[in-house]
Amino acid sequence: MSTKHPRPDDNPWVFSTRELGRRPGTQRTVQRTVPAPDGDAEIGLAGVITIPGGSDVELDLSFESVTEGVYVSGTAHARLEGECSRCLDPISDEVDIRIGELFAYPDSATEETTDADEIPRLVEERIDLTQQVRDAVVTDLPMAPLCTPDCPGLCAGCGARWADLPPDHGHETLDPRWAALTERLPTTE
Numbered sequence: 001m002s003t004k005h006p007r008p009d010d011n012p013w014v015f016s017t018r019e020l021g022r023r024p025g026t027q028r029t030v031q032r033t034v035p036a037p038d039g040d041a042e043i044g045l046a047g048v049i050t051i052p053g054g055s056d057v058e059l060d061l062s063f064e065s066v067t068e069g070v071y072v073s074g075t076a077h078a079r080l081e082g083e084c085s086r087c088l089d090p091i092s093d094e095v096d097i098r099i100g101e102l103f104a105y106p107d108s109a110t111e112e113t114t115d116a117d118e119i120p121r122l123v124e125e126r127i128d129l130t131q132q133v134r135d136a137v138v139t140d141l142p143m144a145p146l147c148t149p150d151c152p153g154l155c156a157g158c159g160a161r162w163a164d165l166p167p168d169h170g171h172e173t174l175d176p177r178w179a180a181l182t183e184r185l186p187t188t189e
Helices: 109-113 130-140 176-184
Strands: 014-016 027-035 041-045 050-051 054-065 067-083 091-106 127-130
Touching: 041 067, 041 130, 050 091, 067 130, 091 109, 091 130
Parallel strands: none
Antiparallel strands: 014 127, 027 054, 041 050, 050 067, 054 067, 067 091
């Protein structure tokens, strides 16, 4: 029994460069809407803010053949979902990122003089943009997203949202060093 492996053409994040050949200056543009990866491959900061798996990522790209490979430039647009880092309310936003990446041809001087983790490679005249979009989105995301710039967060004493509490809300805190003294002194009521 053989396991069917998906062809690269089945992955909407993979683009063919065959029609560009290796003719520097040849260019083509592509607009494509692709589903965001989900699960472990989700794009964003897991547990903080991400592009929801399966949601649309709109790509507007230009592929240009250059001497050493194919230069990909353009933009990606997607919806973000996460939670406010102060009050934990759900938030949603949108992200627009710029992409600019050279994919080296096999047997080019660039391929021979760089590591694969420095400059990505064309594989069988195809480019997989998943990692480039992921890297661009993650570097553009806030590390601590907020629902509003002045979000007051949560009360440290009870965990309620400060925005929902009355202005005079507070908790009496007693310095533990004085706790034994309060047990010996009479209370006045």
